[in-house]
Amino acid sequence: MIxxxxxxxxxxxKPLFLAPMEDVTDPAFxxxxxxxxxxxxxxxxxxxxxxxxxxxxxxxxxxIYPEERPIAIQxxxxxxxxMVEAAQIAEKAKPDxxxxxxxxxxxxxxxxxxxxxxxxxxxxxxxxxxxxxxxVVNAVKLPVTVKTRLGWDxxxxxxxxxxEQLQDCGIQALTIHGRTRSQMxxxxxxWELIGQVKNNPRMKIPIIxxxxxxxxxxALECFNxxxxxxxxxxxxxxxxPWFFAEVKHYFKTGDVKSLLSFEEQKEVxxxxxxxxVRWLDIDDKTPIESVYNQRLKGIIHSRRQLAATxxxxxxxxxxxxxxxxxxxxxxxxxxxxxxxxxxxxYYTCQVFKT
Numbered sequence: 022m023i024x025x026x027x028x029x030x031x032x033x034x035k036p037l038f039l040a041p042m043e044d045v046t047d048p049a050f051x052x053x054x055x056x057x058x059x060x061x062x063x064x065x066x067x068x069x070x071x072x073x074x075x076x077x078x079x080x081x082x083x084x085i086y087p088e089e090r091p092i093a094i095q096x097x098x099x100x101x102x103x104m105v106e107a108a109q110i111a112e113k114a115k116p117d118x119x120x121x122x123x124x125x126x127x128x129x130x131x132x133x134x135x136x137x138x139x140x141x142x143x144x145x146x147x148x149x150x151x152x153x154x155x156x157v158v159n160a161v162k163l164p165v166t167v168k169t170r171l172g173w174d175x176x177x178x179x180x181x182x183x184x185e186q187l188q189d190c191g192i193q194a195l196t197i198h199g200r201t202r203s204q205m206x207x208x209x210x211x212w213e214l215i216g217q218v219k220n221n222p223r224m225k226i227p228i229i230x231x232x233x234x235x236x237x238x239x240a241l242e243c244f245n246x247x248x249x250x251x252x253x254x255x256x257x258x259x260x261x262p263w264f265f266a267e268v269k270h271y272f273k274t275g276d277v278k279s280l281l282s283f284e285e286q287k288e289v290x291x292x293x294x295x296x297x298v299r300w301l302d303i304d305d306k307t308p309i310e311s312v313y314n315q316r317l318k319g320i321i322h323s324r325r326q327l328a329a330t331x332x333x334x335x336x337x338x339x340x341x342x343x344x345x346x347x348x349x350x351x352x353x354x355x356x357x358x359x360x361x362x363x364x365x366x367y368y369t370c371q372v373f374k375t
Contacts, residue, residue: 025227025250027194028164030091030117032251035244035272036060037265038196040231040255041095041120041168044325047082049296051089053289054258058265061251062092066122066140069098069107083114093118093166097125099139101153105160112161118193119161123150123169126202141202144173147183151190158191168196168231171214174203184218188226196253199232206256209233216247229253237271260330263289283364286332291356294323298352309352316350333362 025032039046039054041063051062064082071079085092094111096119098104108119125131125140132142143150158165167187172178184195197218199210210232219228231253234240243252258264263281271277281289295309298319303312324347333339342362349355 027118027166027227030164032060035241035269036251037240037268038229038251038253039063039258039265040253041066041093041122042255042259043125044322045259047297047300047322048084048086048089049293049300049319050262050326051092052086052296053262053293054265055089057263058269059254059258060091062089063120064092064094064116066095066097066125067107067111069096069100069103072096072107072110073103083111085114085116091117093120095120095122095168097122097130097139098153099137099143099149101149101156104153105156108157108161108165112163116163118164118166119157120166120168120196121154121157121192123167124196124198126170126200126205131202141170141173144170144177144179144183144202147179147186151186154187154190154192164193165191166194166196167192168198170198171201171211174201177201178214180214180218181221184221184228185223188224192226194227194229194250196229196231199230212243212247215249219248219250227251231255237268237277240268241272256329260290260326260328260332262293283332287359287362290327290330290332291359293326294320294352294355297323313353314351317352320350320352320355336362336364 024034025036037059038061039051039059043065046063046065055062067079067082083094094114094116096104096107096111098107111119122140123143130140130142131138138146154167171180178201180197187195197215199212199215200208212230215230218224227250229251230243230247230249234243234252234254235257240252243249254264266280270280298309298312298317299305301318301322328347333343342358346355346358349358
């Protein structure tokens with residue numbers, strides 16, 4: 022069996038990709054996902070306009086560590102010239118790929134309605150989307166890929182034709198999120214359409230499927246039923262970076278049992294918080310103990326992961342504890358709360374039994 026490649030980048034059988042997610046896929050989280058088996062990583066998406074204006078927060082998003090490879094920097098914007106300049110700046114950070122975001126559905130990116138739409142908004146302006154893609158492909162030496170959606174709404178699911186058009190622009194792979202922009206993240210992802218794109222004999226580039234992959238069983242089904250070259254995992258990994266390892270374990274054994282105990286999962290959550298603190302507050306040489314009682318940006322940044330994690334799911338009367346955990350402002354307070362949580366009922370103990 023020939024394993025999937027994007028340009029010259031080789032991947033193992035049934036590769037798993039970490040989806041680019043704003044305020045989620047920073048280096049702290051990416052490195053954990055890599056440790057647990059993610060085969061391809063993506064940065065948070067990067068605004069082309071902010072990048073060419075040299076905005077500090079945007080420049081920070083270009084930070085890549087050797088352990089993360091292969092990794093793509095994802096950019097978005099509405100202006101072809103700005104996108105070209107941004108791609109060239111991103112290329113200097115030496116990622117393995119440049120990925121173009123034509124899939125973000127949030128209103129501030131996609132729905133301005135003023136001719137400056139980006140992300141999924143360009144699904145209503147295909148000529149501009151194709152020009153941006155062609156111009157970026159021609160402007161950089163790195164492979165260029167695209168992530169998009171099925172279409173703008175249920176009446177304009179154009180992905181079958183659009184996939185061919187994007188391929189003709191010279192992209193090296195296409196990721197499809199199985200929803201329209203109008204769906205946002207509601208309803209079910211339509212993998213049937215993703216499968217139709219993959220099985221179109223005119224498509225020669227790898228097709229990566231994305232949407233609702235929250236269980237190992239679903240990940241395997243996406244490969245076996247729809248034939249995609251890779252599966253991209255997004256929200257299913259938030260607060261659960263070890264999910265990639267669980268999926269791969271299931272591929273090999275058919276066993277869905279958790280690989281980490283409850284206590285081990287809590288330690289990974291704490292490790293991620295510390296990594297976020299080092300990313301946003303202190304350097305690697307500063308002892309973490311020296312900031313245990315300080316209010317830190319990394320703790321605030323980690324709250325989305327802590328709110329979404331399934332680690333504490335099923336624990337009775339956990340609501341008040343969760344609120345306390347998400348309000349904690351120091352490492353001492355937050356870790357004290359996490360350490361105090363114990364499994365106390367038979368069902369939950371079985372869920373996390375190793």
